[in-house]
Amino acid sequence: MANISDITWNDVQEHVRLTYPQLVRGWFAQLEPTHFEGGVLSIETRNRAQSRYLDRHCRQAFAEAAQAATGRLVTIEFAAPPQDLQELPDLPETDADLPLNGDYTFDDFVTGPCNRLAHAAAVSIADSPGVNYNPFFIHGSVGLGKTHLLQAICHGVKHRNGRQNGQSCRYISCEMFTNQYMEAVQSGSLYHFHQRYRDADLLVIDDVQFLSEKERSQEELFHTFNALTQSGRQIVLSADCAPREIPNLEERLVSRFNAGLVASLERPCLETRIAIVQRKARARGIDVPDDVAELIARQVDRNIRELEGALIRIDAMSQLENEPVTYDLARRALGAQPSKVVAIPTIMEVVASRMEVKVTSLQSKSRTKHITLPRHVCMYIARELTGKSFDEIGGFFGGRDHTTVLHAHRTIESRIREDVELRQQVQEIMGSVRNAI
Numbered sequence: 001m002a003n004i005s006d007i008t009w010n011d012v013q014e015h016v017r018l019t020y021p022q023l024v025r026g027w028f029a030q031l032e033p034t035h036f037e038g039g040v041l042s043i044e045t046r047n048r049a050q051s052r053y054l055d056r057h058c059r060q061a062f063a064e065a066a067q068a069a070t071g072r073l074v075t076i077e078f079a080a081p082p083q084d085l086q087e088l089p090d091l092p093e094t095d096a097d098l099p100l101n102g103d104y105t106f107d108d109f110v111t112g113p114c115n116r117l118a119h120a121a122a123v124s125i126a127d128s129p130g131v132n133y134n135p136f137f138i139h140g141s142v143g144l145g146k147t148h149l150l151q152a153i154c155h156g157v158k159h160r161n162g163r164q165n166g167q168s169c170r171y172i173s174c175e176m177f178t179n180q181y182m183e184a185v186q187s188g189s190l191y192h193f194h195q196r197y198r199d200a201d202l203l204v205i206d207d208v209q210f211l212s213e214k215e216r217s218q219e220e221l222f223h224t225f226n227a228l229t230q231s232g233r234q235i236v237l238s239a240d241c242a243p244r245e246i247p248n249l250e251e252r253l254v255s256r257f258n259a260g261l262v263a264s265l266e267r268p269c270l271e272t273r274i275a276i277v278q279r280k281a282r283a284r285g286i287d288v289p290d291d292v293a294e295l296i297a298r299q300v301d302r303n304i305r306e307l308e309g310a311l312i313r314i315d316a317m318s319q320l321e322n323e324p325v326t327y328d329l330a331r332r333a334l335g336a337q338p339s340k341v342v343a344i345p346t347i348m349e350v351v352a353s354r355m356e357v358k359v360t361s362l363q364s365k366s367r368t369k370h371i372t373l374p375r376h377v378c379m380y381i382a383r384e385l386t387g388k389s390f391d392e393i394g395g396f397f398g399g400r401d402h403t404t405v406l407h408a409h410r411t412i413e414s415r416i417r418e419d420v421e422l423r424q425q426v427q428e429i430m431g432s433v434r435n436a437i
């Protein structure tokens with residue numbers, strides 16, 4: 001090699017290692033500088049995948065290092081040996097590879113405490129695949145947004161890079177991966193199968209719990225996994241449980257799945273569910289008042305897909321009856337049974353006696369603290385136990401409007417989170433109300 005000594009090459013490698021440790025891969029030791037002419041340093045890699053990783057992520061790092069080592073302005077060129085280029089022709093990339101749902105984007109994903117970490121990691125991966133969290137493993141039970149996040153990463157990569165930059169992205173369900181593998185074995189076309197998955201820049205496999213007990217597919221995924229991670233390419237996986245909890249998954253896969261970032265999706269809290277309902281309603285062009293969004297979010301607390309289902313039922317009923325979406329219509333659509341047995345006057349009586357105020361004071365306009373708190377508690381319990389709309393409840397308290405009742409409900413809801421004494425008192429009152437029926 002001309003004009004660059006081994007020592008200088010070692011300096012270059014060392015400089016990259018020290019300055020950009022996150023970019024360095026074990027196989028950097030295999031790189032060889034081939035010539036240095038006209039300020040261009042050519043570095044030979046072992047294969048096209050290595051060249052591509054270096055091109056995407058490391059050009060600047062090597063240029064800086066070579067400049068520091070030689071004291072000259074240097075441009076870097078990475079090249080795979082010619083035979084490797086012939087062996088691996090460019091992959092046809094078709095939309096059939098990416099059955100992505102157009103709605104599953106980051107813009108349409110609502111974040112909350114339940115999914116913040118997984119979302120942040122997904123965004124960072126879409127920005128720079130193969131650099132930070134590799135592999136990235138998302139787990140959570142059904143309907144909590146795994147597929148949505150996985151596909152959002154693919155949309156992000158496609159959007160940022162555009163096809164012409166060649167960042168190929170494969171999204172596949174684990175079941176499809178397994179079926180295609182078995183077909184490839186039977187038809188003797190393993191070469192194409194390998195090429196398809198081992199040459200992707202970003203491989204996303206959904207629902208890997210499907211691998212449970214499938215030994216041969218596990219073996220295949222193991223090799224795919226190694227081929228990709230060794231050349232710095234990104235793998236993203238999802239499952240309905242953590243890697244170690246997938247029944248009969250080989251230990252070597254468990255440890256590889258755990259080697260990057262594992263993030264879980266939890267059940268969303270009420271605020272996040274309300275925000276999701278509102279976002280979905282907007283996307284579908286359905287006008288949903290706040291109390292309806294809250295009704296849906298309260299009724300469906302486990303599965304976000306069911307939140308959408310509830311919204312669709314309400315919309316269908318609204319169209320059928322040619323009526324706007326109101327709390328009452330929503331309640332009918334959802335079959336939410338208003339309690340026939342808990343009556344608001346009963347709640348008022350119990351609250352009045354426990355909190356030492358008169359029932360008439362609860363219904364009065366008085367705003368003294370001594371009366372406001374029991375009144376708020378009363379409205380809160382009415383909402384929790386009767387399923388009546390805020391407006392209906394307001395009617396029992398001197399014709400107050402629904403925002404007053406909504407405010408009262410929110411106030412008590414947040415106070416009882418912190419104030420243990422008040423929480424106990426409210427729980428006792430609710431117990432007594434039920435007993436009074």
Ligand code: ADP
Nearest residue numbers: 108109110142143144145146147148276304305
């Ligand atoms: P999983 O793959 O975990 O079973 P999905 O990703 O299919 O769940 O999500 C189910 C539905 O819920 C999808 O319609 C998805 O758009 C929606 N969803 C899930 N999480 C969110 C979120 N945080 N924001 C908006 N929609 C969400």
Ligand code: MG
Nearest residue numbers: 146147148206
């Ligand atoms: Mg899914």
